[in-house]
Amino acid sequence: MKKIFSIFLLFFCLLIFSQKKWDLRFYNELVGSEYVIYADNTEVMPMSVKFSFKMINLKSSIPNDEIIVIPADTKRFLVAKITPVNPRDGNQFSYTNTYNFGNVVQKDFEEDYIYSLPFTNGKTHLIFQGYNGKFSHQKDAALDFDLKIGDPVYAAREGTVVLTEDSNLQGCPKISCAKFNNKVLIMHNDGTFADYAHLKYKGVAVKKGDEIKKGQLIGYSGNTGFSSGPHLHFSVFINRIDGSRTFIKTKFKTSQGDGIFLEEGKSYTKND
Structure with missing residues (x-):
């Protein structure tokens, strides 16, 4: 046949x-x-x-x-x-x-890595929304730093730039504006990703494929996308196939010491 x-x-x-x-x-x-x-x-x-x-x-x-x-x-x-x-x-x-x-079946990651605060050395900034925040971080381990529009943003950890977006001008406090987020996405050597979001229009200082050092300038803070005011959104996560994310609470070096978990309502000084 x-x-x-x-x-x-x-x-x-x-x-x-x-x-x-x-x-x-x-x-x-x-x-x-x-x-x-x-x-x-x-x-x-x-x-x-x-x-x-x-x-x-x-x-x-x-x-x-x-x-x-x-x-x-x-x-x-x-x-x-x-x-x-x-x-x-x-x-x-x-x-x-x-x-x-990303590797959506990944389970392990470097739990004890010490991140650098993503703003200018010597400066102090407030965490005005922390992990599991009431506005937009419900069930998310993400941090919002009170950076102003145009404040420089630095890489909290070394890695590879896998996505950039800075063509958007719009922002509003509604989820419908999330599509207008300007951002830099960096993959770390343990397979996790860091999302730096709400950057200003034309506020990205790196390009896809760049190998980034810890503390390197990557962009400028803004108020684009799903945002109620100027700030920097930072989160680390492992992607999943259905679009969900496993968020990771990150330890930072601050003037108070190393390995600090940042808390909503508190201010931290970068001392690298």
């Missing part, structure tokens, strides 16, 4: 960070009687993807909904092989996928 391979490739992309499209491509090749699915990831960070298959007379080398982590800057990464069950019968398959940036 003549073999029939009907392929229906359906893609669903989970869009994060103002509907950012990541530079990730999936494609398949017919090798003998099986199809091989490959991925090209030209991002500077790993990307994670979950596949769901519908198959007739075919089997996949990976089970449905298994999460595959594709390394950064990788081409022709083998995702799966689709093989006929009975080579004499017709077959077809389709799949959907969901993907997100």
Whole structure:
């Protein structure tokens, strides 16, 4: 009997960070009687993807909904092989996928890393919203520093810039304005990410792919996006495939000492 391979490739992309499209491509090749699915990831960070298959007379080398982590800057990464069950019968398959940036199955990270305060050395700033804050940090381990528009922002930890945005002018105290956040996103060497948000228009001083040192200038504070007033939003997290985040409480070096957890309503002086 003549073999029939009907392929229906359906893609669903989970869009994060103002509907950012990541530079990730999936494609398949017919090798003998099986199809091989490959991925090209030209991002500077790993990307994670979950596949769901519908198959007739075919089997996949990976089970449905298994999460595959594709390394950064990788081409022709083998995702799966689709093989006929009975080579004499017709077959077809389709799949959907969901993907997100980072290693979403990661569990471990460097718990005792000491971060640098993300503002000018010698300056003192207030934490006006802390972990699990009532305005926009409910269930989030994030910090809001009372920086003014134009105040310099420095990297709290070394890493690689994976995303920048500074084309937005708007800001308002509603979640609908979150899409206007100007920001810098940095990946650390333990796989976690730091988000520096609400930067001013044209207020980013680095570019994607830059290797950043701790204490390096990365941008200027502002009042864009989901914001009730000028400030710097800072958080560290591990991404998950569904778009949620596992937030990490971070220890800082301050004039009071090393390894300090910052608290809402208190002021801290940078003394590096």
